[in-house]
Amino acid sequence: MSKIAKVLIVGAGSMGLAVGYHLAASGTDVTFLVRPHRVQGLSRPQVLYSYDNDTLRTFDRFNVIDAPALIAKETYDYAVITLDGAALRDPSGIVMVEEMGRASREKGTGIILGAIGMRLRDWFIETAGIRADSIVNSSLGIQCYSPADVTLPLHAPTNPDLHRQADLAYRHRWPFGIVVEDSAPAVAEGFAALYSANEASKCVIHPSTEFSVRLPTYFPMMAALELMDWPKAHDIDPSAAEWILGTDAAREIQGLKVNGDLGQQVRGETTPEALAEQWRVWEQDMLPLDLQEFNRYHHGGKVNRQDRQLLADCVRLGEAEGNPMNALKKLLASLQHV
Structure with a gap:
């Protein structure tokens, strides 16, 4: 029996839920690292609304931890960092980066950096004290948001009754759900294969220069x-x-x-x-x-x-x-x- 891969997702906002849902659909063991005030909201299954076919999906196969210090209690194959580039460099973000560095050095966790910023990967490598071949940049190809946070105009054939039930609404129009670049080929290829095992969404690899x-x-x-x-x-x-x-x-x-x-x-x-x-x-x-x-x-x-x-x-x-x-x-x- 093959080993079930474990992925830590830092943040359970729009990107975190979208990536987590598709990883879970690939058979991955997903754990979210969130701030303590977010734990209660994740104590129940999350409901996702798809603009693609006007349907609801349920995401209920995930674990939750609420402190960076808890990262060391488990061994993760990959960690997806979904904080934005500004939050990542805040004091609380730096604490998390340092813990992720420890996980990467001691347990070989590959880092998928979803935060956006010029030379942010270099900053992460230096701050976390990790090797350059353990981290890749990434970008989400799914447009998604929480209907509880903003009211957007709804266009046909969107069903308002279904939409209002969702914790996350998303549009998966592009041919990929997430893109990673190839600056650390083994990490990029391993994560892309893991994510792409689901039927609905794929991870593609782009050259780092193009990215x-x-x-x-x-x-x-x-x-x-x-x-x-x-x-x-x-x-x-x-x-x-x-x-x-x-x-x-x-x-x-x-x-x-x-x-x-x-x-x-x-x-x-x-x-x-x-x-x-x-x-x-x-x-x-x-x-x-x-x-x-x-x-x-x-x-x-x-x-x-x-x-x-x-x-x-x-x-x-x-x-x-x-x-x-x-x-x-x-x-x-x-x-x-x-």
């Missing part, structure tokens, strides 16, 4: 949309000053030396018109989930501190390379007045 170039492009555009008060994608005017500023900032990030030749290639392909069209396609693909209202809630509020910190980190990185990052600095300054 670092393409993902940050979204963040200056989210900032531009915040300045524009989150218009529907089909109403985005590519000639709007805010959109052009966001595009220029995205090109500055893509052109960072750390992004190499691929960054320069993508930079040459990035135009206001191309990005606006990309957003229009994305918005249409996400229906019946209201993409822009989701982005308003998620990037305009929930992870806004992470997003702005990423942009500020890009400024510092660019200046260290001798690039003034004028567009990105102007974009960040404009956000101070929102």
Whole structure:
């Protein structure tokens, strides 16, 4: 009989529940590490609403611990870090990182870093005191949120009665549920195989260079949309000053030396018109989930501190390379007045 894999998920918010549900469907033993006040809410099965087929699913195969010190009592094959990049670097986040470092060093736990930030993996390696071949960056490909936290407009064929029962509502439109990059190949391949054993969602592996170039492009555009008060994608005017500023900032990030030749290639392909069209396609693909209202809630509020910190980190990185990052600095300054 094969050994059942054990995965620790740090945080039981939207990303944590989405990843945990699909890992459990793959036959994985899932444990959530949460703050004490979250334990009661996880004492019952979690109800998930799928925008994909207007159905409810029940997630009830998971364990819960409420203190980083408890990590050492078990041996986990992988740990998925779902805190955002800002929360991860808060004092309580650092305590968790140090405990995860101990688990990785002593028990071989592979780290799947879901927090987003420039060179955040390097920071995690140094803070946790772990080897570079034990951790990979990741990004969720599922749009998800708690209906208890925000009321989004509902579009047909969404059933309001089903939707209101859910602890988590999600849209799984992309061909993958989660992506990991290949900077630690054994960790990436092992986790991808484990996650992908379920029938509904897959984990794909992208080259680390592609991951670092393409993902940050979204963040200056989210900032531009915040300045524009989150218009529907089909109403985005590519000639709007805010959109052009966001595009220029995205090109500055893509052109960072750390992004190499691929960054320069993508930079040459990035135009206001191309990005606006990309957003229009994305918005249409996400229906019946209201993409822009989701982005308003998620990037305009929930992870806004992470997003702005990423942009500020890009400024510092660019200046260290001798690039003034004028567009990105102007974009960040404009956000101070929102």
